[in-house]
Amino acid sequence: MKYDVQKFQLISNDEIADGIFDMRVKNEELAPLAKCGQFAHVYVPSKTLRRPISVCDSENGVLRLVYQVKGEGTRLMSEMKSGTDVDILAPLGNGFKIEKGKRYCLIGGGIGVPPMLYTAKQTENPLVITGFRNKSLVILQDDFKKAGAELVLATDDGSAGIHGFVTDILKDKINEIDEVCACGPTPMLKAVAAVCKENNKPCQISLEERMACGIGACLVCAVKVRKNGEEIMQHVCKNGPVFNAEEVVF
Amino acid sequence: MADLSVKIAGVEFSNPLIAASGTFGFGREYGELYPLEKLGGISCKGITLKRRDGNPVPRVAETPSGMLNAVGLQNPGVDVFIKEDLPWLKQQNTVVIANIAGNTPEEYCEMAEKLSDTDIDMIEMNISCPNVKSGGVQFGTSCESVGAITDAVRRHCTKPLIVKLSPNVTDIVSIAKSAEANGADAISMINTLTGMRIDINTRRPIIRNNTGGMSGPAVFPIAVRMVWQVAGAVKIPIIGMGGISTWQDAVEMLIAGASALQIGTVFFSDPYAPIKINEGINRFLDENGLKSVTELTGTIKPW
Numbered sequence: 350m351k352y353d354v355q356k357f358q359l360i361s362n363d364e365i366a367d368g369i370f371d372m373r374v375k376n377e378e379l380a381p382l383a384k385c386g387q388f389a390h391v392y393v394p395s396k397t398l399r400r401p402i403s404v405c406d407s408e409n410g411v412l413r414l415v416y417q418v419k420g421e422g423t424r425l426m427s428e429m430k431s432g433t434d435v436d437i438l439a440p441l442g443n444g445f446k447i448e449k450g451k452r453y454c455l456i457g458g459g460i461g462v463p464p465m466l467y468t469a470k471q472t473e474n475p476l477v478i479t480g481f482r483n484k485s486l487v488i489l490q491d492d493f494k495k496a497g498a499e500l501v502l503a504t505d506d507g508s509a510g511i512h513g514f515v516t517d518i519l520k521d522k523i524n525e526i527d528e529v530c531a532c533g534p535t536p537m538l539k540a541v542a543a544v545c546k547e548n549n550k551p552c553q554i555s556l557e558e559r560m561a562c563g564i565g566a567c568l569v570c571a572v573k574v575r576k577n578g579e580e581i582m583q584h585v586c587k588n589g590p591v592f593n594a595e596e597v598v599f
Numbered sequence: 600m601a602d603l604s605v606k607i608a609g610v611e612f613s614n615p616l617i618a619a620s621g622t623f624g625f626g627r628e629y630g631e632l633y634p635l636e637k638l639g640g641i642s643c644k645g646i647t648l649k650r651r652d653g654n655p656v657p658r659v660a661e662t663p664s665g666m667l668n669a670v671g672l673q674n675p676g677v678d679v680f681i682k683e684d685l686p687w688l689k690q691q692n693t694v695v696i697a698n699i700a701g702n703t704p705e706e707y708c709e710m711a712e713k714l715s716d717t718d719i720d721m722i723e724m725n726i727s728c729p730n731v732k733s734g735g736v737q738f739g740t741s742c743e744s745v746g747a748i749t750d751a752v753r754r755h756c757t758k759p760l761i762v763k764l765s766p767n768v769t770d771i772v773s774i775a776k777s778a779e780a781n782g783a784d785a786i787s788m789i790n791t792l793t794g795m796r797i798d799i800n801t802r803r804p805i806i807r808n809n810t811g812g813m814s815g816p817a818v819f820p821i822a823v824r825m826v827w828q829v830a831g832a833v834k835i836p837i838i839g840m841g842g843i844s845t846w847q848d849a850v851e852m853l854i855a856g857a858s859a860l861q862i863g864t865v866f867f868s869d870p871y872a873p874i875k876i877n878e879g880i881n882r883f884l885d886e887n888g889l890k891s892v893t894e895l896t897g898t899i900k901p902w
Binding site for chain 1: 621622623624628629631632644652653656657658659660661662664665666668670673815816864866867868869870871
C-alpha cells in the first residue's frame with residue numbers, strides 16, 4: 350500500500366504561534382509509512398476539497414501536521430477537537446531524497462518550516478535555516494534543537510534571531526554543506542535555487558499549488574519541469590511536492 | 600442483493616457508476632486504493648489528437664458545495680493513450696470509455712477511427728469542454744452543429760457512441776434530440792457549468808483561465824432537472840451526472856431518467872465514494888422490493 354484514506358484519532362490540536370496550529374493524529378498503519386517531504390490530505394467536513402498539509406513529523410504511529418489558518422478550510426481544521434476522528438488520505442507525494450554521508454542544509458520559510466523537522470531527523474548533523482516574517486510567527490525552534498540540528502533563526506524585520514533573509518545565511522555557510530532542501534514561498538525558493546546554482550550545490554525544493562485529488566488523477570496542480578531538454582507538465586501532488594530545483598521552470 | 604448491472608448501447612456494466620472524465624485520470628491512481636472493477640466503468644481523461652499541456656495554474660478553486668476547474672484538456676494525445684494506458688485499463692475488468700475532444704470535425708473523426716481499431720468499449724464525444732477555446736464546445740451549443748458533428752463522427756466510429764452535452768445552452772432538449780437523430784447511441788449529461796470566482800483583494804480571478812467549469816453538489820439540482828427534461832424527449836439512454844455525491848443522489852438521478860451515472864467531484868472528498876454509493880443503492884433496492892437497478896430509471900411521478 351502506497352497510500353490510503355483512513356480515520357486518524359486526533360490527539361491534540363494546539364495554537365503554537367499566531368494562527369499556526371500543531372495537530373497530532375494517530376493511525377498505526379498509515380503514519381509509519383510517511384517519509385520526509387510527503388503530505389497528508391485532510392478531509393474537512395462540509396468542504397468539497399481536502400486540505401494538503403505537509404508532514405512535520407511521524408513518530409510512534411502519530412503524524413504531526415503543523416498548519417497555518419489561511420481560509421475557511423484551515424479555520425475549520427483548527428476547531429477540530431481531540432478525541433474525534435479525522436479522515437485523512439496519506440501519505441502522498443514524493444519527499445526529499447536523503448543520502449547518507451552528505452551534510453544537508455535544510456531551509457524553511459514561514460509555514461514551509463514544518464516539513465524540515467522530519468527531514469532534519471533523517472539527516473546527520475544538518476544545518477537548519479528557518480526564516481519568518483516576524484517574532485510572532487516563529488515555530489519549532491526547540492524541536493530542531495532536540496533533533497540535533499545546527500539551527501539558525503532569521504526574521505524579515507529582525508524581531509527575532511538574525512535580521513535578514515535565509516539566502517543571506519545560506520551564502521555565508523554554503524561551503525559547509527553538500528546539498529540543500531528547501532520549502533517556503535516561491536520567491537524564497539527561487540532565490541535559494543539561484544544561490545545553489547551559482548555555487549554548484551544540488552537543491553531540492555518543495556512546491557505548493559492549489560490541489561484537488563492529491564494523487565495525480567485530476568491534473569489541476571500542474572508544474573512545468575524540464576526533462577531531457579523538453580518542457581513537460583508534471584503535478585505537485587504526484588511527481589512532487591519535492592522537485593529537483595534545476596528542473597523546475599518557474 | 601439486488602442486480603446492479605445496467606446495459607447501455609449493448610455494453611454491460613456491472614453497476615451503474617462510471618468515473619467521470621477528467622476526475623479519474625486513466626485510473627491508475629485510484630487503482631492504488633481499490634480494484635477498479637468496483638466501478639461499472641471509467642470514462643478516461645479527455646484526449647485530443649495531439650498532446651496538450653493544458654492551462655496555466657491555478658486550475659482549481661473551491662466554491663460553496665462545489666468547485667471550479669480549468670485544466671484545459673492536458674493529455675498525452677490519443678496515440679500515447681492507446682499504446683500506454685489502454686492495455687492496462689482493459690485488464691481492470693471494468694468498462695473503458697474513451698473521452699475525445701477536438702479542434703475540428705476531422706480531428707474527432709480521426710480519433711474515432713483510431714479508437715475504433717482498439718478494444719476500447721465505448722467512445723464519449725466531448726463537445727462541451729468549457730475551458731479551452733477549441734475543446735469542442737463550439738460544436739456543442741447549437742442543434743445544427745451537434746447534429747453535423749455527431750453525424751460525421753458516427754461514420755468513422757464502429758464503437759457505441761456517447762455524446763456528452765453541455766448545460767451552457769439555451770435549450771438542452773433540442774440539442775439532445777439532434778444528437779439522437781444523427782446517430783448517438785447514448786447521451787451523457789451534464790458537463791460543468793461555466794463559473795467564476797474573483798479574489799477581492801487582488802481583483803484577479805482565482806483561476807488563471809478567468810472562468811472554469813463548476814461541478815459538485817451545488818450543480819446537482821440543475822443536472823436532475825436537465826436529465827428529467829431530456830429523458831422525456833429522447834429514446835436513447837442517458838448517463839446522468841452533475842454533483843452526485845451520495846447514494847440518495849444516485850437514486851434520485853436514476854428516477855429522473857438516467858440509465859447509468861457518472862460521478863466525479865465526489866472522488867476528491869471521498870475516493871471510496873463509488874463503493875459506498877453502490878452499497879446504498881443496493882440497500883434501497885432491497886428495502887423497496889426491487890430486483891434490479893434498471894427498475895428505477897425514469898420512474899419519476901411528476902406533478
